[in-house]
Amino acid sequence: MSETEAEKQLRRARATAAGLEARAQTDVPLDQPLACIVTTVEASFDLVVVIAQLGDGLAGSYAKRPGMNVALIAGKDAPVRRRFTLAHELGHHYLGHGPRDDTSATLSDDANPDESSANRFAAEFIAPRQAVERFVGALDDDSPTLDLVCRVANHFAISPQAARIRLETAEIVTDHRQLGRLDGEIIDGQAKHCFERLGLEDRDDLCRLPAAKLPRLPAEARGSALADFIDGQISAEQLGAAIGRSREQVEDSLGRSVV
Ligand SMILES: [Zn+2]
Known part of the structure; x- marks a missing residue:
């Protein structure tokens, strides 16, 4: 059932x-x-x-x-x-x-x-939700862009997809139009350039x-x-x-x- x-x-x-x-x-x-x-x-x-x-x-x-x-x-x-x-x-x-x-x-x-x-x-x-809230809260710019997704992904050493889902489940980004746009940018492979532009390197x-x-x-x-x-x-x-x-x-x- x-x-x-x-x-x-x-x-x-x-x-x-x-x-x-x-x-x-x-x-x-x-x-x-x-x-x-x-x-x-x-x-x-x-x-x-x-x-x-x-x-x-x-x-x-x-x-x-x-x-x-x-x-x-x-x-x-x-x-x-x-x-x-x-x-x-x-x-x-x-x-x-x-x-x-x-x-x-x-x-x-x-x-x-x-x-x-x-x-x-x-x-x-x-x-953890409180860790995501604390990290996003400390950023100068917490607008719901691919930059935010990549910064969260890098901070927790997870994929952009996982970071994007976490921003939704932690209720930090709730607008479905914005979430859909972020999904499109990730599927389009834009996260890689974003990591490079922001100088973000993966955890060792x-x-x-x-x-x-x-x-x-x-x-x-x-x-x-x-x-x-x-x-x-x-x-x-x-x-x-x-x-x-x-x-x-x-x-x-x-x-x-x-x-
Ligand atoms: Zn399983």
């Missing part, structure tokens, strides 16, 4: 509240951006972060195994995407959704309650690791079956046996191209 509008609103509000609650468990003040989401997540939650070349089409995955919960993040994605996917997988973990694989389609599936909730959680975790964190330095494994995962699989030392069948999944399930979720 699908949700009523009232149920949807309540679920979204709860997911946002959970994102704020989770964020309050970290040592980063709620009105500040995260210096490195990988470091913060691993220090504050029972979740380890692996950034690797995953199977075709996979953006991320949340895996639950005895003694270790893992967020797998696709190395093919840009750093801004990796950060949001990690916050989304943390959402699945924190909200008790259970293991799952995410593609770019599931990450934007607002009709699926779990996916929509994980995104609400992620937005509040990465860019673990999500910035180049492909040549992947996979990124936390200390906890080293020596595990997952690490051996990623290093090519064991087969998908052997990893499946270790984690209680079939070879097909391993290959579907991690792909044959894992390095």
Whole structure:
């Protein structure tokens, strides 16, 4: 049975509240951006972060195994995407959704309650409303332009699309005509020039690791079956046996191209 509008609103509000609650468990003040989401997540939650070349089409995955919960993040994605996917997988973990694989389609599936909730959680975790309000409030010019979107995106190290959605959900930009114009400018690829013109550079964190330095494994995962699989030392069948999944399930979720 699908949700009523009232149920949807309540679920979204709860997911946002959970994102704020989770964020309050970290040592980063709620009105500040995260210096490195990988470091913060691993220090504050029972979740380890692996950034690797995953199977075709996979953006991320949340895996639950005895003694270790893992967020797998696709190395093919840009750093801004990796950060949001990690916050989304943390959402699945924190909200008790259970293991799952995410593609770019599931990450934007607002009709699926779990996916929509994980995104609400992620937005509040990465860019708490009060942090967005404080940052925008301190700008000399807070008019609803692409410059504002890019400054918010850069401050929180998220994509222009994510920043534009955050400005709407935080009720900083509410005019639908202005929001539509910003969407058009982002789709048109104008954000890149805007970042250059404003001299904005991306955050130097673990999500910035180049492909040549992947996979990124936390200390906890080293020596595990997952690490051996990623290093090519064991087969998908052997990893499946270790984690209680079939070879097909391993290959579907991690792909044959894992390095
Ligand atoms: Zn998801």
